[in-house]
Amino acid sequence: MHSLSDRPRRPYDARRRAFALLLALLPALGAAAQGQPVPVPLDADTPLVLTLDEAVQIALVSNYAVRGDRLSIENAEAQVREAWGQVLPQVDASASYTRNLKSANPFAGSAAGGLFGSLGFVDWLAFNERARTDEDPGTVPIAFPEFQDRQAQGLREAGISLGGSDNPFAVENQFQNGLTVTQTLFNGSAFAAISGAERLKDINRKGLARQEQLIVDEVRRSFYQALLAQAQAGVVESSVGRTAATLSETARRVAQGVAPKFQRTSAEVTLANLETQLVQVQTQAATALDQLKFTLGIPVAQPVRLRGSLAVDEADLYRQVSVAGAYAAALERRPDLDQARLAVELREIDRRITRAEYLPRLSAFANLSYSGSVPDDRSFTVADPDDPFSFTRRDNTFFSESYWQPSVNVGMTLTWNLFNGFQTSARAQQRQIAVEQARLDYARLEQGVRLEVETALRSLRAAYQQILSQEQNVARAEENYRMASVRLREGVATPLEERDASDLLDQSRLNYLQAVHDYLVARSAYETALGLSPTRPADANLTLNQ
16 A cells, blocks of 8 residues: 655654644634634635645644634633632722711700700800919909800901801711721632632543544544545546547547447537536535635635645554454543543532532631711811910811721631521532433443444444455456457447446546545544544554554
């Protein structure tokens, strides 16, 4: 068997060239990812030339499904950070402002108002006491009404007007600022949620690994299908050429009168049918190539030319592999099995989160607040200590200490739900059932993997036998056509016999190409069933040849 003529022997060469192609395609890929119109192809006259390995490398970077799974991993990492946030300190800041348009007097209707009104007697009694003890004969005690009048006169002379509000405690502007720090000391659900988020991230990573394997298989299938369609077009094109030559020879013989006209007519009909078939297979080849570009995740408008041919290298690579050995390798390599195993662990963690609701929650807190009651009129009156009837007016600043007061408090909070109507026990039962379902899913997947491996290995061996059979058949068809052509030139055979031999040759070649395609697809399906690495599939031969 011959190898693919363009298959690189060093995978790193394909990676470097694929990387260069990706750099050239970055503007188009970026526009497609953002939902913008795809730019004009790089060069409509110079298409990208891709080998199978290069196509695989491009798909592993730009395929839509792979890129979506990478975003899922990023989302899982964000969920891990979110889960850790439940046990890290929580800091909350708050601020509020209240404008009091009218405030109620807290002492309205009580005898407390008379208490504040009688405070003026204290100043009057102090004045009279100083007057009696003063050596100045002009200083004499006065009556309380006169004391009030003289104080009012002093306020008027100082330009001070006392408000007549019925609520001396009203403040127009109130500010409240606070900072609260809370630290979880024990929360069983939060701690279990962290483990669950880590498992989810691992599950998404395994999902990406499996998705890459599936994408590689899809790329191979699309690549092989495009090559098959192009090869089929080539076979039909060759048939058109041979039929055209046969028509020319038949027309010559008819002109010489040695062949009936119906042979020429028959050859013309055959040629027309083949030309129609050629148009159809060429259309199918173009569609297969567009499908490949879509699978790779590159703009469909980008011209692409494939470098390769439908051929088999190392056709007996997996002939000696046993089903038991292949199944054991699949159990070890398949990321989706690891994913299902992690899903069981995730369900168990989810059950622990629910059962943690039976436990108390303990947290510590610290509150720092800074409140202010700031009036619109921030002026105040100061009496002369030597003259109770002399006053001056002063103003406070907005942030005066007399308006703003801090407060600090710390403590701990313990919450423990003792009974919630059996809701926790019901949820715990549901989580236990989910664990059992996850275990069933894993067991079913194990059996599905075994079925997939056996089917793929059986199809691979059957495809190998078909290749051996078709190789011999093509050789016989070529010899048959050669002999028919010689007989026609010697005049001992009719053009109809040659056309029949040509049709048999074409069909044999198409059958051989189909057999090679089926074998390559079966081998890719087998490697995918085993979970082999997309970049080094040949490693399987070292471990599975038993």
